[in-house]
Amino acid sequence: MNDPAFARTRENGAEFGSIASSGKLLRTALGPMVFRAKDSKLTSRLVKVMGQIKNLDSVSARGARNVAEGLNSSTSTSILEGFDFNARATFGSVLNSIVSVDTTTGAVSIAAYNPLEQMRSPEGATHFSLQVGFLRIDFASGAYELTQSPEEVYPLANGMISPVLTPASVPIATGTGMHFILIEFFQEVNGSQYMLNNGAFNVLNLLKLS
DSSP states (O other), rough: OGGHHHHHHHHHHHHHHHHHHHHHHHHHTHHHHHHHHTTHHHHHHHHHHHHHHHHTOSOOOOTTOOOHHHHSSSSHHHHHOOOHHHHHSHHHBOSSSOEEEOOTHHHHHHHOOOHHHBBOOOOOEEOOOOOOEEEOOOOOTTOOEEEEEOOOEEESSSSSSSSEEOOSSSSOOOSSEEEEEEEEEEETTTTTEEESSTTTTTEEEEEEEE
């Protein structure tokens, strides 16, 4: 624990613990959204990404570098934006349309598209839902606040739709702003919606930082 020969080991261990905690904080902050669209390796994939963000910290001493400081680098945007919480169903492979984010209100607009032609849906799906989340999170203090839009359900049918999804409110917490979209697939049987294969084909994507 104190041998100078193991100083680098202690520093690496401290930083690994920090990035693991940051990944857990993000998963916790997303609440039910992340449980509805994730893969079995999400924890390790998040640790890897948080490690890349931590490495951007140019002010802290070795052993104390952290995600909160790393996010101050403009490079962090290119690392985090587009992150998929379910690697089996990535946003880009499921939806083929242009998406824009209003970082002030958190509203997400999807350009007009035909779900039957521009979405890759699992076998047996008859409907899908869209929902967005606006998260503010402070990795230094651990504080966070998530607001969500109502869930909008659409049939997987021929015809154009132009969804606009707006969170119920804007988070008042301080910290990094993150904008997410959740896509879930269902099968309708006698008027009831049933999730397919326990959500294995659902999408949760980090669209943008603000």
